[in-house]
Amino acid sequence: MRSTIRRAEREARRAGKPRVRPLQAIGTVAAVGALIAGVAFPAYAAIQSDTEAVTIHDVAAGEAQSLVVASEVESPELTGSSYAATTPEEIAKAEAERAAAERAKEQAEAAKAAAAAAAKAQSSSASVASAPSVxxxxxxxxxxxxxxxxxxxxxxxxxxxxxxxxGTDMVSPAGTPIYAVASGSVVTAGYSGAYGNLVTFVGNVNGSSVEVRNAHMSSIAVSPGQTVSAGQIIGYVGTTGRSTANHLHIEVRINGGLVDPVNVLPI
Ligand SMILES: [Zn+2]
Structure with a gap:
């Protein structure tokens, strides 16, 4: 009876012994390594090909002369005319707008941070209707x-x-980029009394002469005589001149006549 129990115990110990010998362990590591390689490298390859697909898409979109602003920066109100580039001038304009949108995208994060700080500061003022949403x-x-x-x-x-x-006063955080609302050439770029840092440019929109004044800038990004494209950054929001808060004061004249910017600009 006792010897039967000992035999059973011996068998149990044998059964419980690790059966993996060193050589087998190396084989297991190699097998697992092969498994990881088999799974991970195709996945890495898939990521690579995805990246290439996006690049090819962008190149293809560029060659198709279509504006890819919408897919890249989530601009909600692009009109059909933004996409329908058919003449060299329109293609160049669309390219400029796309480039401007890309630059804006890079600056959006900085603008958001500044806006958050400004919104916090403005929340204590009773005269402010609502803080800017960025x-x-x-x-x-x-x-x-x-x-x-x-x-x-x-x-x-x-x-x-x-x-x-x-003009129209657009309250916005200091440093927010100011874009040319149309293509044209810069007439004034410098400090100008009550206007503070002022950029005035003249362009042609749908056959009409357009003059645009952009006032109170913190800094100016263009020079007199320079050609600007619609969407190009011409300066940054500030509160220079006769101004009590960071904002853009913008004036628009069409064929010499003053118009209300809110009636003609997409604002
Ligand atoms: Zn004003």
Whole structure:
């Protein structure tokens, strides 16, 4: 009886002994390594080909002369005319707009941070209707004739044309990029009394002469005589000159006549 129990115990110990010998262990490691390689490398290859597919898409889109702004920066209000580039001028314009949108995209993060700080500061002021929402701040918005002077969602309008006030005030954080609302050439780029740092440019939109004044900039990004494209950065929001808060004061004249920017710009 006792010897039977001992035999059973011996057998149990044998059964419990690790059966993997060193050579087998090396074989197991090699097998697992092969398994990892088999799974991981095709997956890595898949990631690589995805990246290439995006690049090819972008190149193809560029060659097809279509604007790829919408897919890249989530600009919500692009019109059909933004895509329909058929003449060399339109293609160049679309390219400029796309490049501007890409630059804006890079600056959007900085603008968001500045806007968050400004919104916090403004929340204590009773005269402020609402803080600017920058959730969708990314790029200028185009309406077929003009672009917006500030990134969509980065501002609110506090005042427009009325009485002696000949422009629209767009409250936005200091440093927010200001875009040319149309293509043209820079007439004024410098400090100008009550306007502070002012950029005035003249262009031609749908056969009409357009003059645009952009005031109170913190800094100016263009020079007199320089050609600008719609959507190109011409300066940054500030509060220079006769101004009490960071904002863009923008005036638009069409064929010499003052117009209310809110009626013609996509703002
Ligand atoms: Zn103003």
């Amino acid at each position: 959730a969708s701040a990314a790029a200028p918005v185009f309406n077929g004739s003009f672009g917006s002077p500030l990134p969509g969602g980065s501002y609110y309008i506090s005042r427009s044309v009325g009485g002696a006030h000949q």
